[in-house]
Amino acid sequence: xxxxxxxxxxxxxxxxxxxxxxxxxxxxxxxxxxxxxxxxxxxxxxxxxxxxxxxxxxxxxxxxxxxxxxxxxxxxxxxxxxxxxxxxxxxxxxxxxxxxxxxxxxxxxxxxxxxxxxxxxxxxxxxxxxxxxxxxxxxxxxxxxxxxxxxxxxxxxxxxxxxxxxxxxxxxxxxxxxxxxxxxxxxxxxxxxxxxxxxxxxxxxxxxxxxxxxxxxxxxxxxxxxxxxxxxxxxxxxxxxxxxxxxxx
Amino acid sequence: xxxxxxxxxxxxxxxxxxxxxxxxxxxxxxxxxxxxxxxxxxxxxxxxxxxxxxxxxxxxxxxxxxxxxxxxxxxxxxxxxxxxxxxxxxxxxxxxxxxxxxxxxxxxxxxxxxxxxxxxxxxxxxxxxxxxxxxxxxxxxxxxxxxxxxxxxxxxxxxxxxxxxxxxxxxxxxxxxxxxxxxxxxxxxxxxxxxxxxxxxxxxxxxxxxxxxxxxxxxxxxxxxxxxxxxxxxxxxxxxxxxxxxxxxxxxxxxxxxxxxxxxxxxxxxxxxxxxxxxxxxxxxxxxxxxxxxxxxxxxxxxxxxxxxxxxxxxxxxxxxxxxxxxxxxxxxxxxxxxxxxxxxxxxxxxxxxxxxxxxxxxxxxxxxxxxxxxxxxxxxxxxxxxxxxxxxxxxxxxxxxxxxxxxxxxxxxxxxxxxxxxxxxxxxxxxxxxxxx
Numbered sequence: 001x002x003x004x005x006x007x008x009x010x011x012x013x014x015x016x017x018x019x020x021x022x023x024x025x026x027x028x029x030x031x032x033x034x035x036x037x038x039x040x041x042x043x044x045x046x047x048x049x050x051x052x053x054x055x056x057x058x059x060x061x062x063x064x065x066x067x068x069x070x071x072x073x074x075x076x077x078x079x080x081x082x083x084x085x086x087x088x089x090x091x092x093x094x095x096x097x098x099x100x101x102x103x104x105x106x107x108x109x110x111x112x113x114x115x116x117x118x119x120x121x122x123x124x125x126x127x128x129x130x131x132x133x134x135x136x137x138x139x140x141x142x143x144x145x146x147x148x149x150x151x152x153x154x155x156x157x158x159x160x161x162x163x164x165x166x167x168x169x170x171x172x173x174x175x176x177x178x179x180x181x182x183x184x185x186x187x188x189x190x191x192x193x194x195x196x197x198x199x200x201x202x203x204x205x206x207x208x209x210x211x212x213x214x215x216x217x218x219x220x221x222x223x224x225x226x227x228x229x230x231x232x233x234x235x236x237x238x239x240x241x242x243x244x245x246x247x248x249x
Numbered sequence: 250x251x252x253x254x255x256x257x258x259x260x261x262x263x264x265x266x267x268x269x270x271x272x273x274x275x276x277x278x279x280x281x282x283x284x285x286x287x288x289x290x291x292x293x294x295x296x297x298x299x300x301x302x303x304x305x306x307x308x309x310x311x312x313x314x315x316x317x318x319x320x321x322x323x324x325x326x327x328x329x330x331x332x333x334x335x336x337x338x339x340x341x342x343x344x345x346x347x348x349x350x351x352x353x354x355x356x357x358x359x360x361x362x363x364x365x366x367x368x369x370x371x372x373x374x375x376x377x378x379x380x381x382x383x384x385x386x387x388x389x390x391x392x393x394x395x396x397x398x399x400x401x402x403x404x405x406x407x408x409x410x411x412x413x414x415x416x417x418x419x420x421x422x423x424x425x426x427x428x429x430x431x432x433x434x435x436x437x438x439x440x441x442x443x444x445x446x447x448x449x450x451x452x453x454x455x456x457x458x459x460x461x462x463x464x465x466x467x468x469x470x471x472x473x474x475x476x477x478x479x480x481x482x483x484x485x486x487x488x489x490x491x492x493x494x495x496x497x498x499x500x501x502x503x504x505x506x507x508x509x510x511x512x513x514x515x516x517x518x519x520x521x522x523x524x525x526x527x528x529x530x531x532x533x534x535x536x537x538x539x540x541x542x543x544x545x546x547x548x549x550x551x552x553x554x555x556x557x558x559x560x561x562x563x564x565x566x567x568x569x570x571x572x573x574x575x576x577x578x579x580x581x582x583x584x585x586x587x588x589x590x591x592x593x594x595x596x597x598x599x600x601x602x603x604x605x606x607x608x609x610x611x612x613x614x615x616x617x618x619x620x621x622x623x624x625x626x627x628x629x630x631x632x633x634x635x636x637x638x639x640x641x642x643x644x645x646x647x648x649x650x651x652x653x654x655x656x657x658x659x660x661x662x663x664x665x666x667x668x669x670x671x672x673x674x675x676x677x678x679x680x681x682x683x684x685x686x687x
Contacts, residue, residue: 132293133349164347218296222520227299243294
């Protein structure tokens, strides 16, 4: 039903932009060769078509998707969009088109296999970050900086707002230049280019020292296993974690 | 003594307690409190020995009246002693919790004065946390054997999980090495906690305002390697504990020598980490794969294979069960294949409703074909030709570390063989499956 065409869709960098591409492909009954962001620096040899984001069309697609895919695949689509998989838009479109046409799927085949794999990575990173995020108290505000590979802030909001309803939190995503603030349990997501932090106060430094000492003491000397530690806690999380920060002066 | 010194001493004293999960209870936060709990647990960090740091695991005090021979805190050992005040410990917990360092508190204690007095002090800490600080995070409390039932009840109302350490796998070793801890004093709080958690579960199902009692259940711990008990005895005890007391977990702690004692292994003995690992593998098989202890070990084979995990060992001893046809076998049967776990078995069961899986699909679904290929057929076909030698199968099931160990054994025979009661015939069989290289 969907004819493959040698064409590249250039879409806006947003979920609405992606949904507009879905609308376009169903309208023209075609499957593009690739879907790229219009800001992407990639050189394209094939002819391309720019698809503007249209909120009316996007809303229609959004209403249609749960009915077409069923709830679990719809959730997969939503979560895939948050992941860092480079060709996610194309695979998501393929999934929507194939499910619309055939109504059956095999977990071992594309596009489901890749989408499930990238959502698993997204969920694993979220689960890691729920534990590895470290807050520092700056005058009563709890601030944390993270460097995630996937866009995980929407998935962290509910957990931290629920856990600290009386605190004021700020989680800054330095990779995606976005920030999540939870003030007294109310969350807000907004773009933030950079964050400059003051020096840590002396009482706060004491708590950091207590925690570092705790982590150091709790290891049993006869069972040291740095490879296991690296395996379970990947190195790239450590730069944001208090117990691994370099000693101050 | 300041908080830093106390923290160092009391963390050091508590670290041999293996239990540190923060799992078992789902609790949403609420307006007036701080904290929540998730039933899968959250690992906040990993220590240099590879273990998860999820809770603030400390003793309330390491001043102990008892003299258990394997314990670093025993009365006759000359170590620095300290004690937290309830306010100090509660404040420390809250400050760590706010910064997302921990999921909650794991509170144990040495026996100060007598079990009842110690438990009362622990209750003071928990009451401070729950009532004054409105802490709704995870609390795991150790119940001291010999405590009054009323105090256990009060402790359970405040904690999420309770545990009583079984300590040693047999009564004989318990009376030899820890004569202050009587078997009845250990089992009767376990029985009480089991009964009360079950009553409480049904109460909370009927009355929404019923106060909770240890909603995350009960666990226990035993020390491996301090006594001559076999793996078979330990596994049977574990199975018995799960069925009788409905425990959530049994933890095994490899014995780390802390004292010179004629009744205990020598001070330079390495902790039996492989044995502990095999016991955890067997524990998983009991809980998630539907195995029974009798199937894994017996009086004739009382200890685990040093090179094969218990599941692969069982599979090799029961060739009549295989090959398993992946497209039609039940979920329970699929679980018995080495290389297929609960996640892969579930994915196979789901996707075969839609379409026929083949070997490529199986690999993508997470089946470890390197192990499973000898035991399954898919649509009547096997992945490899049928003329297979037992050696080839054995070689694929042994891990990389196992191969290294075997090569070391070939090069250096001697005392190390006594670590595992493996027969000479077994070692020959294993050696024959390795390539002839030295």
